Each structure stands twice: as C-alpha cells, then as structure tokens.
Amino acid sequence: MSENKSAEMYQVWQQDKDHYIHPWTDFSTFKETGSIVVEDSDNVHITDGDGNQYLDGIGGLWCVNIGYAREEMAQAIAEQIMKVPYYSCFGHHTTVPAAKLAAKIAELAPGNLNHVFYGCGGSVANDTAVRIIHFYFNQLGKKSKKKIISRIDGYHGSTYMAMSITGVKFDHIGFDIDEQLVHHISCPNPYRRPESQSIEDFCDEKVQELENKILELGPDNVAAFFAEPIMGAGGVIVPPKGYHKRTLDVCRKYGVLYVSDEVVTAFGRLGHMFASKDEFDIVPDIITCAKGLTSGYLPLGATILSDDIYEVISKPQAEGALFTHGFTYSGHPVSCAAGLKNIEIMERENLCGHVQEIGSYFEEQLKTLMDLPIVGDVRGKKFMVCVENVANKESKELIDPEAQVGNRIADHCQKRGLIVRPLAHMNILSPPLTLSKDNVDFLVSTLRESIVETMKDLKQDGYL
Missing domain, CATH: 3.40.640.10 (Type I PLP-dependent aspartate aminotransferase-like (Major domain))
Structure with a gap:
C-alpha cells in the first residue's frame, strides 16, 4: 500500500472513531481500537483499507443475498x-x-x-x-x-x-x-x-x-x-x-x-x-x-x-x-x-435453487465441527446457521462469559481471512447466497482452525 493510501485510511479510521456512533458498540474497546474500514467488495468477499481480503461469512448483516458489487x-x-x-x-x-x-x-x-x-x-x-x-x-x-x-x-x-x-x-x-x-x-x-x-x-x-x-x-x-x-x-x-x-x-x-x-x-x-x-x-x-x-x-x-x-x-x-x-x-x-x-x-439465476443445493452442503460441512470438544450444537437451515460453544458437551454448561469465546473465535477467523459474527458463546453464519462449494470448504476449514486455536487460548488462560 502506498504511503498516501495508508495516510488516507488512517484519517478515515480516526474520523470514524471520533464522530461515528456505531450500533451495538462496545465502548470499553472502541475508543482504543476503532473500526475495520471496509473499502471494497466483490461477490462474497470484502476488502479493508489495508488491502486485506475476507470471505464475508455474515452477508453484511444477513443482507447481501445476491453478493457484492453487482453492476x-x-x-x-x-x-x-x-x-x-x-x-x-x-x-x-x-x-x-x-x-x-x-x-x-x-x-x-x-x-x-x-x-x-x-x-x-x-x-x-x-x-x-x-x-x-x-x-x-x-x-x-x-x-x-x-x-x-x-x-x-x-x-x-x-x-x-x-x-x-x-x-x-x-x-x-x-x-x-x-x-x-x-x-x-x-x-x-x-x-x-x-x-x-x-x-x-x-x-x-x-x-x-x-x-x-x-x-x-x-x-x-x-x-x-x-x-x-x-x-x-x-x-x-x-x-x-x-x-x-x-x-x-x-x-x-x-x-x-x-x-x-x-x-x-x-x-x-x-x-x-x-x-x-x-x-x-x-x-x-x-x-x-x-x-x-x-x-x-x-x-x-x-x-x-x-x-x-x-x-x-x-x-x-x-x-x-x-x-x-x-x-x-x-x-x-x-x-x-x-x-x-x-x-x-x-x-x-435461481438463487433459491442454489441455496437449496449449496445450503444443504453448507449445513453438512458445518456439522463436521461437532467432533470438536467445545462445539455443543450446530443448528439452523441453509445459509442461516449458528455454532454454539460450551465447556461440557454432556451437561451443556457454558464457558465462563468473561472468556468471550465467540469473540475469540471471530478474531482468529478474521486473521485467517474470514468474517463470522460473535454472539456471546456462539458464532453466527449468514453468508451471501452466491457462496460456492469452494467458498464453503474455505469457510468451514478456517472456522475449524480458529476454534482449535481458541481452545488452546482458553486452556492457557484457565477457562478449560
């Protein structure tokens, strides 16, 4: 990224932090960390101001059904x-x-x-x-x-x-x-x-x-x-x-x-x-x-x-x-x-038919995460799915809320080029309806890696 581009993005980040009141903001961290500046998009991907590309696993917010940047x-x-x-x-x-x-x-x-x-x-x-x-x-x-x-x-x-x-x-x-x-x-x-x-x-x-x-x-x-x-x-x-x-x-x-x-x-x-x-x-x-x-x-x-x-x-x-x-x-x-x-x-484009086919594959692949020790439930239908994480699969006891397990998993996903939505001890997925099988495979494998990495963090921090 050029020096001018970097300076411009920093200015946008600062302006946002100083003046834009975001919905559902965690003010305990926002005033320090600010926001990721989303600058570009294409089909199922978004790109931030630093040039990092992410598969958008949440469709903006359950929204971008036909995919981004349709001419x-x-x-x-x-x-x-x-x-x-x-x-x-x-x-x-x-x-x-x-x-x-x-x-x-x-x-x-x-x-x-x-x-x-x-x-x-x-x-x-x-x-x-x-x-x-x-x-x-x-x-x-x-x-x-x-x-x-x-x-x-x-x-x-x-x-x-x-x-x-x-x-x-x-x-x-x-x-x-x-x-x-x-x-x-x-x-x-x-x-x-x-x-x-x-x-x-x-x-x-x-x-x-x-x-x-x-x-x-x-x-x-x-x-x-x-x-x-x-x-x-x-x-x-x-x-x-x-x-x-x-x-x-x-x-x-x-x-x-x-x-x-x-x-x-x-x-x-x-x-x-x-x-x-x-x-x-x-x-x-x-x-x-x-x-x-x-x-x-x-x-x-x-x-x-x-x-x-x-x-x-x-x-x-x-x-x-x-x-x-x-x-x-x-x-x-x-x-x-x-x-x-x-x-x-x-x-x-028969997107509903596409969702019936690829959405079923999406459900099946996400259910493979059930073999992970902290994944208690994978539920939903087609392109609307939740992964619920627990401390004990038998009792369904939750991990200490202070561990912010959903946020930890989302952070690890983001580092690997995937956006998922954290919700307390859960992670929600609602991608654009144009997702392909290859996109599904990347999403599920990345989410698996991120959950495994989170488990290591939780053990290290004494939550597991």
Whole structure:
C-alpha cells in the first residue's frame, strides 16, 4: 500500500472513531481500537483499507443475498435516480418502481397477503405492524385488544416499539422498553430443553405456554403474536416441527393476529422467497421483511398485510379522515427499483435453487465441527446457521462469559481471512447466497482452525 493510501485510511479510521456512533458498540474497546474500514467488495468477499481480503461469512448483516458489487444493480439504481430520484407517496401520488414492487411482493407472498406498506428497514416494518394492528382493532370496535406477545431471544428491531417486542434481554440493558404493552413467553430452543423431555413434549409445552399467556392477559386484550420463523439474533433457534402451525392455531382460536417476522428469512436465505409457507406451512396475517428485499444495496422494508386486514383498515374511519401513518421515504423509488432488480436477479439465476443445493452442503460441512470438544450444537437451515460453544458437551454448561469465546473465535477467523459474527458463546453464519462449494470448504476449514486455536487460548488462560 502506498504511503498516501495508508495516510488516507488512517484519517478515515480516526474520523470514524471520533464522530461515528456505531450500533451495538462496545465502548470499553472502541475508543482504543476503532473500526475495520471496509473499502471494497466483490461477490462474497470484502476488502479493508489495508488491502486485506475476507470471505464475508455474515452477508453484511444477513443482507447481501445476491453478493457484492453487482453492476446491473448499480445500473438499475443509477437509471432510476436519473428518472425520479424521489417523490412523496403520500395521498394520491406513486412512482413506477413502488407500484411494480408492491405487485411483485404480493405475487410472491403466500395466501392472501396482497397489500404492501413500505418503510426503511425491519424495525420500522415491525413498528408499522403494531400501529396498523392497533388501528385494525380500533376500527372493529375492539379497542382493548392492544397487547403484544413475543418470545424471549426473539429479535424484532431496535426502535422503541421493536426493541420492546425483542426478547433478547442483553439488548435491553440500560434502555427502557414498554413492559405493559409487550409480554414475552419462552424461547422454543430444543437444544436447551431438559434432557429427560422429548421433543414432542417440549413442543406441547411451548404451544401451551402461548395459550396460557393469552388467557392470563385476556383474549380481549391481546392483539398479536410476533414470531420469526427461525430466530436470528437470538442464536438461530429452529423451533420443533409443528410449532408454528400450532401457535398459529392458538392465535386463530382467540382472534389474535399472527405476525411472521421474515426480515432475515425472506428472499432466499432458507431457499425460498418467503419461509412462512414454503418451509413452515403457515400463512400468517402479516409478514414483515427487509434486508434481503434489496440485498442491502439500499434501505427498504415492507409490512405485508392480508386482504382481511386491508378491507378493515381501508374503510374511512370518519368523514374526511385519513390513514395517518407513513414516512417521508415510504416507497422510495430508488430503493424500490433496487428491490425489483434484486428479485429479478434472484429469479433469473435461481438463487433459491442454489441455496437449496449449496445450503444443504453448507449445513453438512458445518456439522463436521461437532467432533470438536467445545462445539455443543450446530443448528439452523441453509445459509442461516449458528455454532454454539460450551465447556461440557454432556451437561451443556457454558464457558465462563468473561472468556468471550465467540469473540475469540471471530478474531482468529478474521486473521485467517474470514468474517463470522460473535454472539456471546456462539458464532453466527449468514453468508451471501452466491457462496460456492469452494467458498464453503474455505469457510468451514478456517472456522475449524480458529476454534482449535481458541481452545488452546482458553486452556492457557484457565477457562478449560
């Protein structure tokens, strides 16, 4: 690297450290270490400001489904900017990309989910869902139906309402949430069930817990149940078979709306455009999505509503009254153009089929890590996988949190040219959907080497 280039990157690093407040920052180390400056990218790789290349095992953040630096995506974005870079969609205006993308999403979504409300990301999509659900029940004259149920370790975003729905307790430390409106039930994590309990009994217990919570709060007070098909940031939790169908049945029984949070799982990550129906055989009342909708190229989220909900909310509540919900950037034409091009690429290249094939290989190869002494569980589906590390495989006892085992493994991976996501004692993998078998082999072998190296460190430091 030239001296000028090095000086420029140092300046960027310093500016970032001095002025940019990052999400989920560890301030105990950030003020000293700062950030890795990501300067370039191509397909499944990113390159930092020092010229080091990494296989991106996390797809940015569950996002870059079609891979980095797609020229035709850049062209589609540029063409829309030169046509209409922005126009308000309030009232009786629209743009070509916003209308076409809404129709395409309705075509791809299951059942009668035919109506799309746009926001800027997953948190906003879930906030919108809550606001519309409350409005829906108000319109029906059921004004007490307000409470929301979600699950411990579920993640639904970081705006005030979305974080209240989120059940990851670590994320609540020091911040306020609405504990009167939102109530949480247990995480349906089969790996952490009692050793003596069958998977069937575990599923029965978790389904019954939802019904009990509805009865405890009162069916006339419960508006909705929020559930990710696979829980992402809570540790890639795949619930027991039949769990989603049965919890949907419970919701139907008590007139509770079912919101499937597909911010991570939609648009190919599990090998389907939407996972709710194709993977878990349910048609929810609402689907929220973002991330893979544009492959992260531009911010965009969507709240997809059923015909039944739309019929209620689309009737004027009073003479001259409006549906007063929305954002300046709702249906942003450039973001919607990116969404359309993203879906076009996915369909043309059969990325869902690719994920079905290579994703299965990815799962199989990652499961070979189970022979390592600290790997207690490898779980997930296709390109959404978690490796959980433990001190004892039999008891499932965790390694001392102070050891920061997930961070240690991620650091060793990074030194070897691989980015994985640390989450306490776990490491999460959500690579671009364009990963090849050779990429998978590199990822798994590098992760193995890094876990082995971490085990040596842990023994040396007295944690094993």
